[in-house]
Amino acid sequence: MQLPRLEVAGIDAWLVRLFDDIDDANMPWIMALLRRCEESLGEALIDLVPSYTTLLVHYDPLQLTPGEARSRLAMLLADLDPEKDGDQGEGTSDNVKELQVWYDDSVGPELSLLQERSGLSREAVIEAHSGQEYRIFALGFAPGFAFMGSLPEQLVLPRLDTPRKRVPAGSVAVANRQTSAYPRISPGGWNLIGRTSAHLFDRKRDGFSLLRVGDRVRFVAVDRKEFEEAGGDTTPVEERGASASRKNS
């Protein structure tokens, strides 16, 4: 099917489908369109949600009819080119954001499971997780929660059968081909493998979220001392994940 496509997402929203499959290379295109929408729609723009393969554009129904919004978007898409679109604004930075992580059983109860399933040593698991860059495909689930990928094949684990009711803030987690960190205490079904001292979401920070869609991220392994010095909370995870009944899917 021909891409991009514009799909009705409500009386005041279009969903722009730019790609069919998850790919690292999608994000510069999606973020280039996001910036163009901001520049061009101005006051008529209500909100934008970039995610993996799409951009949701929510516009003011008093300023644009669905047809007008659609034409505007079609024009913005016509000659979209992240290379020529300049390097200013959201999603254009090539900086890699680093998150310090203390990988330990006490704060990452599924670290041993990951070892078991991958057949790798503890050191090799940590090296595999922290040894590459990840791309942020979307923020969602909770404010500042970044869906990052893609994990190396050996580190793939399905979600927990039964989510935890209270995942501590800073928990670094994996599920399927993705990894993330929980910005604040919340329920969660991902496998916990460590904890970061980074403040992922702060209402007083300019821009609020440390991580933004399109960013590149690298995890940096630190020991307990460094983690504590950086302000990390070493309180162990008490709630067990329901891993015993976990299927091998």
Next chain:
Amino acid sequence: MSAAAGNNVQLRVERAGPLALLQDAGRFGVRRLGVTQGGPVDIHAWAWANHLLNNQWGAAALEITFGGLSLIAEGDAQLALAGANLEVTLDDDPIEPWSRFGIQAGQRLRFGSPKDGLRAYLAAPGGFLAEPVLGSVAGVAREGLGGHDGQGGKLQKDDTLIFQQGHEEGELPQAPSADERPDYSQPARLALVIGAQSAEFDGASLFAAFNRSWQVDDRADRMGVRLTGPELKCSVSSMISEGIGLGAVQVPPDGQPIILLNDRQTIGGYPRLGALTPLACARLAQCLPGHEVWLQAQALSAAQGDYRRFLRMFRSG
């Protein structure tokens, strides 16, 4: 902001009830960070409550779900009420829904239980005052953002709500006519614009979706409302997550749709039949579990036209 710096008036919470949250129009421009929209789940009643006091669009009003709330006035003021009939009394006198009324220091405003509809909106002159968080006062408990305390908290006993004593000159608007008030006791007819993955549903499911009645399930809150009825079969079971608009009708593998409302997650990966219009979402938000609802397809331009007329009435100036 209102012009004259009048005296502040407080309402003290004597009894909190199950859920009462401050809501302005919602939190916009930060959904890309995973921050939900928030705002009143019944935008129609919320807008009317503010309108009755000549408040500007976006003024924070109190959304009272189910009732059970009791407030003591610590000053004199005019307030307005719209939405559900929660059997509200001022001391012992009944207060009609969709009305404006005076309240004096020491009087008790008490919300009973739902007689018709589920959510009432209480507006104060100029809106209730609270610190905006990420640009909005909308209270979202799950995210810990907004509300009267800035932490998304629902009202608790001994909390106070603050607003400025109004000095509004000129005539206040008329209460809505009977025609303008929805009859919440009737089956809800919910307008939906078809879109998204609608082509992936089989013909029998599409027929059933619009020609069979649905019931509101008890799994219903500010994030979404689940409907029970015929099983909708879709050839797609899950998708790559994408941005989800207000009113999206998502259908998980059990075939029972979930209508996503203001506190929905920003992205999701279930196939969707389309999206309810904002006014249909507002109507759905007044339905108690077991209420009968019908989905009705509406053309996009006509549905937007209806909403424009609604917005023009309240959002001028």
